[in-house]
Amino acid sequence: GAGAGAGGAGAGAGASLASCEGALDAHVPVAACAPTDGLLTIEAELPPGLAGVLKRRVIAVLRTIYLMVVLVPLAAAYPMTYWSMTDDWWWSWCVHVSETSGALLIKLAQWASSRPDLFSEAVCDKFRHLQDNTPPHAWPFTARTLDEMFGPRWRSELRVDQTPIGSGCIAQVYRGELRQPDGSWLPVAVKVLHPDVATHINADMDLLKFCAGLLHALPRVRWLNPSGMVEEFTSMLVRQLDLRVEAANLVRFTANFADADEATRVVFPHPIAGYVSPKVLVETYIDGEPLMVWAAKYPQGAPERHQMMSRGIDAFCKMLFTDNFFHGDLHPGNIFVTRDGELAMLDAGIAIEYTDYDHEMLIEILSCFLKYDGYAGGLKIIEHTKLQSDVSDPHGFCTKIKDMVLMARDNPTFFDQISNCISLICEAACDHHVLMAQGFISVALSVKVVEGAVIQIEPDAVVAPRAKAVIVREHVKRKGRNLLGRRPSTGDLIEHSNKTFEKFAQEARAASEQHAKKAG
Incomplete structure (x- = not known):
């Protein structure tokens, strides 16, 4: 098993590294982590002034030429997949191009491999x-890089196996051992950024921004806010270039799940004191196996699979709706099952947190959907858009959202694959010129990634009822906080909260039990 995910390495949404000390159990050596001031950004590696701008432009042009040279012939040869004798050869070529063409294409390939509902099993x-x-x-x-970050002392304190146990688009991971004060050796994972990764990401982001500008000119697509999507994606990728941010995210995730019950318990690696730096991160080793490897031990529909997926869904709902701090890169390669049967999440670099307003709006919209008041949900989406004056036929947009929600009411399995809902909302937004908020898009993409992992392990997993209980609880909590200063008594509110939450909790339990019986 691997102790740290290699796929993404460290982007985040502002977790404070100063909170590292004392956040974890006393026996875990936690870093007094370096501050996030002066993150290792793309610009930091470029010359200042005009020279830096010119170098960036030249790199972007060279990157464009390279991608055209490798992708155009690949696309032109796609008809070869129609014949069995050349099909495997073309796909081998495609995989080779993806894995050697930088972080962006690898990220896309990782996403595609986790969507058996969109691509054939062979492609995945x-x-x-x-x-x-x-x-x-x-x-x-x-x-x-170890010498650069820690000086020569690491050679006497840290033993590293020179064969990587995992390699992703941003960094690779080694297994190692760290000398303890009592002379014992603690198993650790050592994550190291790839050489020149900042330069490659810089060029890819410039190309994405250019493409987003072209898409913005298309009448329908511009309402999906491609520029905003690229801006948010760029921000996350740039922050991946400083592993101190991932260390902060790990500490915060661990604190958030410290008191979680068994149904939502998740474990994370812990950063090691004195070994947290921009280019290298040393953390405790998670002894386990990837989710897909673990799941292969059990037949389709096995209760073990169902229980683990239920825990994963509940944990993600807690991160998204309760904590407002969620793992943004939960493809199957970043999810492990430990030797003790615990669910572990690695590679916590991409962590997303919203402003109170955006998070409140997300809860409000979903609460409208759960009450089957799609029209009110549509109004909330319009309220959240930046260009309300450009909305074409608000009534028509809200009516489409209402129809979607009524469809879900009449077909209870509709929301089980949440991407159906997301696709219909985006289509309605294009039709009626509703500029989608960046936050909604990033949530949608994260949900799609998680959904892909769930579908691979448990195709019939019941998602919606489990999410309902968490969403309703958070909605009532927020309403309660708003009313506390205005009403002398909140007894009725608390009673209503308990009854409402219990109703949806029972629904979630009943749906899970029904599914388990079918699986049995």
Whole structure:
């Protein structure tokens, strides 16, 4: 098993590294982590002034030429997939291009490999190894980076196996051991950024911004806010270039789940004191196996699969709706099951947190959907858009959202694959010029990634009822907080909250039990 995910390495949404000390159990050596001021950004590696701008433009042009050289022939040769004798050869070529063409294409391949509902099982299988097995860099570069970050002391304190246990688009991971004060050795995972990764991401982001500008000119697509999507995606990828941010995210996730009950318990690696730096992160080793490997031990529909997926769904709902701080890169390669049967989430670099207003609006919209008041939900979406004056036929938009919600009411399994809902909302937004908020898009993409992981393990997993209980509870809590200062007594509110939550909790339990009986 691997102790740290390699796929993404460290982007986040502002977790404070100063909170590292004291956030974890006393026996875990936690870093007095370096501050996030002066993050290792793309701009920091470029010359200042005009020289930096010119270098960035030249790199972007060269990157464009490279991608055209490798992608145009690949696309032109796609008809070869129609013949069995050349099909495997073309797909091998496609995988090779994806794994050697930088972080962006690897991210896309990772996403595709986790969506058997969108692509054939054969396609998913061909790309699946990219979740944690991209081409690694050589050991001498790792040794130089360790020297750069920690000086020569690491050679006497840290033993590192020179063969990587995982390699992703941003970093690769080694297994190691760290000397303890009593002379014992603590198993650790050592994550190291790839060489020149900032330069490659810089060029990809410039290309994405250019493409987003072109898409913005298309009448329908511009309402999906492609520029905003790229801006948010860029922000996350840039923050992946400083592993101190991932350390902060790990500490915060661990604190958030410290008191979680068994149904939502998740474990995370812990950063190690004195070994948290921009380019190298040393953390405790999670002894386990990838979710897909673990699931392969059990037949389709086995209760073990169902229970683990239920825990994963509940944990994600807690992160998204309760904590407002959620893992944004939960493809199957970043989800492990430990030797003790615990669910573990690795590679917590991409963590997303919203403003109170955006998070409140998300809860309000989903609460409208759960009450089957789609029209009110549509009005909330319009209220959240930046360009309300450009909305074409607000009544028509809200009516489409209402029809979607009524469809869900009449077909209870409609929301079980949440991407159906997201696709219909985006289509209605294009039709009626409702500029989608960046936050909604990032939530949608994260949900799609999680849904892909769930579908692979448990195709019939019941998602909606489990989410309902959490959403309703948070909605009532927020309403209660708003009313506390205005009403002398909140007894009725608390009683209503308990009854409402219990109703949806019973519904979730009943749906899970029914599914378990069918599986049995």
